[in-house]
Amino acid sequence: MSTPNKRPLGRPVQQQDGLPTSRQILLAASRLFMEKGFDSVSMNQVAERCGITKASIYYYFPTKTELFVASIVETLTQVNERIRELLEQPGTFQSRLIRITENYLKVPQVHMNGMFEQVKRHLTDEQQQTLIQYENGLYETLKEGFEAAVKSREIACEDPLLTAHIYVSMLRVGERQYDHTQVLFPSERDAAEAIVAFLWRGIHI
Template identity: 65%
Template sequence: MKSPKKRPLGRPSGQQEGLPTSKTILHAASKLFIEKGFESVSMNQVAELSGVTKAAVYYYFPTKTELFMASMLEVLSFVNERIRTILEQPGSFRSRLVNIATNYLKIPQVHMDGMVEKVRHHLSPEQQESLIIHENALYQRLQEGFDAAVRNEEIICNDSFIAAHIFVSMLKVGERKYTDDNKLFASIEEAAEGIVSFLWRGIHK
């Protein structure tokens, strides 16, 4: 009689409900990396937040660098899709920019540039290039929105790609706080409206 075939060490059983285990791990990892940065996150922390064993995390992502890459690409792809969805909604381009700004500011930010710089020595040239491609895709998605607004004669914009970069840079101002009780803006909604209003004065017809 043959002995039953064993599963590879650490391989979790498939989830019957909700997300696949790999996606659950990625969601937990992206939350931790964004909030704490690469160096401060351990595979144990990811396992605990995911509700799986550490062996399960290693089964899907053999190294922390691979987990970091997969989770960051997941985040960037999600943000890209979210921007696309908002840009396709009815209403003015200005209202859609406010919606994008509000969504961005609701997510705790550890600035992507700073995070990637700190972890760069862990990444292969191919991994670094992949992050750059996914990040640039966000600007290209926003550029499409600015281009459409120009065609619809809602705005005047000679370089939509630069406008997209300026918009994202301005969003970082919305996160500015001096202490926990002393922020530049009283709320996310106020920040989104203020930033877009400032940008709008330079591009509206």
């Protein structure tokens, strides 16, 4: 008589939508950390967002800092992949930059540098370097985009990496919100067009 297959004790069940539990946790945690910041997020909140037990969270991520680092790495990886995808699409560099900006502004987020400073005291040197490495990857991808636009004579730019940093700094303007009813821009699209137009005046040929 055959016995039914059993999963290892303590291992959480894969979620019904087909995503592995670990990835579901990372997606939920990254959204919560970006929305609320490190201190305001608990393992209970992540478990509730995923619809699983807190024990399942600890199975994959023994500490909150490990979950934080893994989830932010996941977010930065996805953002980097999306930027590359948009940079490779047809159209002018200006139109692609507007799409990148609009995509960025649609994601609710706490300012990355401020969040890193908030959680820095909880992280090991290795964890801090990991986050810096993945954040720098975004700037490298944007730098490559600006370099390609220089080669195609769409823009004039002596230092593409510096331009990438300036561009990212400008993105924070698009996030500016005075209260729940008063915002600087009526939509992400309006913000994206205004930000890129301002940058474009300094780099177009």
